[in-house]
Amino acid sequence: xxxxxxxxxxxxxxxxxxxxxxxxxxxxxxxxxxxxxxxxxxxxxxxxxxxxxxxxxxxxxxxxxxxxxxxxxxxxxxxxxxxxxxxxxxxxxxxxxxxxxxxxxxxxxxxxxxxxxxxxxxxxxxxxxxxxxxxxxxxxxxxxxxxxxxxxxxxxxxxxxxxxxxxxxxxxxxxxxxxxxxxxxxxxxxxxxxxxxxxxxxxxxxxxxxxxxxxxxxxxxxxxxxxxxxxxxxxxxxxxxxxxxxxxxxxxxxxxxxxxxxxxxxxxx
Numbered sequence: 001x002x003x004x005x006x007x008x009x010x011x012x013x014x015x016x017x018x019x020x021x022x023x024x025x026x027x028x029x030x031x032x033x034x035x036x037x038x039x040x041x042x043x044x045x046x047x048x049x050x051x052x053x054x055x056x057x058x059x060x061x062x063x064x065x066x067x068x069x070x071x072x073x074x075x076x077x078x079x080x081x082x083x084x085x086x087x088x089x090x091x092x093x094x095x096x097x098x099x100x101x102x103x104x105x106x107x108x109x110x111x112x113x114x115x116x117x118x119x120x121x122x123x124x125x126x127x128x129x130x131x132x133x134x135x136x137x138x139x140x141x142x143x144x145x146x147x148x149x150x151x152x153x154x155x156x157x158x159x160x161x162x163x164x165x166x167x168x169x170x171x172x173x174x175x176x177x178x179x180x181x182x183x184x185x186x187x188x189x190x191x192x193x194x195x196x197x198x199x200x201x202x203x204x205x206x207x208x209x210x211x212x213x214x215x216x217x218x219x220x221x222x223x224x225x226x227x228x229x230x231x232x233x234x235x236x237x238x239x240x241x242x243x244x245x246x247x248x249x250x251x252x253x254x255x256x257x258x259x260x261x262x263x264x265x266x267x268x269x
Contacts (some may be wrong), residue, residue: 005235007110007233007237009231010221010232012082013082013204013224014026014045015224016044016063018225025163027059035232037075038076039080041117041203042118042203043084078117111238113217120203163248197216201219202219208227
């Protein structure tokens with residue numbers, strides 16, 4: 001299979017070290033996609049989970065190696081830390097393994113638009129919510145949703161059905177969640193407008209989106225816990241959200257290379 005080639009790629013909310021991180025999907029994505037610029041838009045490593053005894057699997061290390069390999073092969077890699085990997089904010093301005101760590105950055109698309117690139121947790125106060133998961137679902141309920149999601153997808157895999165996110169499904173149907181998402185998107189667009197940008201690219205709320213809000217382009221690159229999504233820029237500057245679980249399902253129908261067969265990866269000893 002020929003690699004997908006893009007000018008720029010944005011991924012966020014990978015949560016390496018968290019038991020429900022879909023690292024196998026992301027590793028396949030990184031091995032399939034070539035790009036000139038790669039942005040890691042926060043919560044790449046889940047230090048919160050690791051401090052609580054989270055699981056660091058072998059495939060999580062493979063994802064790190066894949067990102068480092070892209071930097072060594074010439075891709076410009078920018079890391080904008082989020083709230084779950086805020087310890088990296090102690091190293092802002094440094095270059096580690098050819099990856100530059102910045103609090104936020106500006107991206108110029110091929111068609112001349114200026115985008116603010118930021119994780120998005122700084123907008124929590126603006127939407128009057130003390131954190132996305134705790135404010136909408138509650139951490140305990142979110143854990144239950146992910147537990148159900150994990151086991152339902154194991155059954156779906158046995159039945160040859162593609163990956164499906166229960167949490168993402170509910171976000172669009174629970175009024176409080178939908179209202180939070182709308183407030184967050186509006187606040188993000190307002191931040192970009194106030195600072196003179198044409199758009200904003202962020203993560204944080206685990207809800208991929210690409211839309212116009214009052215003349216500002218709002219782009220959320222999704223996550224790799226629920227939606228397995230990324231934002232990409234084509235050579236002409238056009239932006240697109242890629243849902244990688246859907247891509248893998250399509251490849252199972254017309255396989256050009258082995259699909260991700262989600263056997264349980266082993267823990268690093």
